[in-house]
Amino acid sequence: METTELTVVTGGERLDRYVSEHLPDLSRAAVQRLIENGNILVAGRVRKASYRVQAGETISVSIPPPESSIAQPETIPLDIIHEDENVIVVNKPAGMVVHPAAGHSGGTLVNAVLAHAPNLNVGGVERPGIVHRLDSETSGLIVVAKNDAALRDLQAQFKARRVHKTYLALVQGPIKPPRGKIDAPIGRDPKHRQRMAVVTHGTTRESVTIYRTIANLEGCTLIEAEPQTGRTHQIRVHLAFMGFPVVGDAVYGKRKNALGLTRHFLHAWKLALTLPDGRPADFTAPLPEDLRAVLEGLGFDYAAIGM
Structure with missing residues (x-):
């Protein structure tokens, strides 16, 4: 155990x-x-x-150790943005874990996808079809491969940094400068091993995030963030390192400034890649109701950013 x-x-x-x-x-x-x-x-x-x-x-x-390492199908509603013979693009809700882990064997995206696509059997029995991840509290776009060829193709695109991801984040404070590039290596926090941190020694990995201000709102800033690398908690760690933690982030910021949210304000908004059949594709996930309500409460018209 x-x-x-x-x-x-x-x-x-x-x-x-x-x-x-x-x-x-x-x-x-x-x-x-x-x-x-x-x-x-x-x-x-x-x-x-x-x-x-x-x-x-x-x-x-x-x-406790998982009862079985093989994920089981569960009938869970999925918000499917796109599906073809090779991939499924899902708008994941906040609160859903991507794949089973110790202490959490059910209710995950993998369980839901296995019920939706019963013949899915690629990438291992624990994480079938999973190419990338989103934190449990982060909502938005995630792509799942439906066959081995698609999995290899997508993995190659992610490795070559040909997949473009854009997130919407609401951060605390007027972010300065209003746009920029955060180039700071990320590794395990030496004091809190369950967290990640910007570290300059030990085991670290190159971590780069580009951000741009969309609107300044009552002590907060709505930004779009584009991670150029795929480190655990990257956007949250980088923004907190800059002094502008994501609103509602209790790990890297302060939940007391959550503006009524029960999770952090981070949404995987856009995803651009080449489908395994060679077609370029751009996907967008609508902003969830809880995040829309926060922006409206701050006087921002979310329709202004095409949502």
Whole structure:
């Protein structure tokens, strides 16, 4: 059984939410199941999911091994933007984990795709068809390969950086400069191993993000961000490093400034690539209702950016 320990820095948040935010591979529902089964202890004691954690407390999370490494089909609604004989392009909702992991064997995008395409059997039994990932709280576009040839083709495009991804993010503060290139290597945070950070020593990887301001709004800035590399939490880490964390990001920013959101304001908005059959393709995922409501509350007309 894998055990991870977290030390609470800022208290006041529900136990289930705190753990799911700091262990991004676990959804909140998965954390609640672990709490019910006694796999999560606070200072050595079993607590309810609603318990408010206190600064300085140690949370021990014991994750049992998965019952099976083979993902099972589950009938879960999918918002399919495009589908052909080679790929499925899905608009993933916030809160959905991409693939099964320890402590979270169901309810994932993979489970849903297997039910939608029963003959899918590429890329391994744990992550069939998965070419890239989105964080659980991040909504938006993700492409899934339906056969081995398509998987190899898409993997080659991602490796050669021929896939162009554009995200919408709302960040705290008036971002300066209004447009720019963040070129800062990312690796594991040496103090908090469950997080990523901009680091200049040890094991790091080149990480580049280009951003542009769309609108300045009441203490926030709506931007579009284009990751040139594909590091874990890259956009969130880079923007926090600049001093402008994503609104609602409890890991790299402050949830108390979430403007009513229960997740971070990050949406995989556009995706441009060449389909395995050779056709160039551009896809767009509409902004979800929770993010639209935030922008409207700040006086911004989201239709102005073609949504």
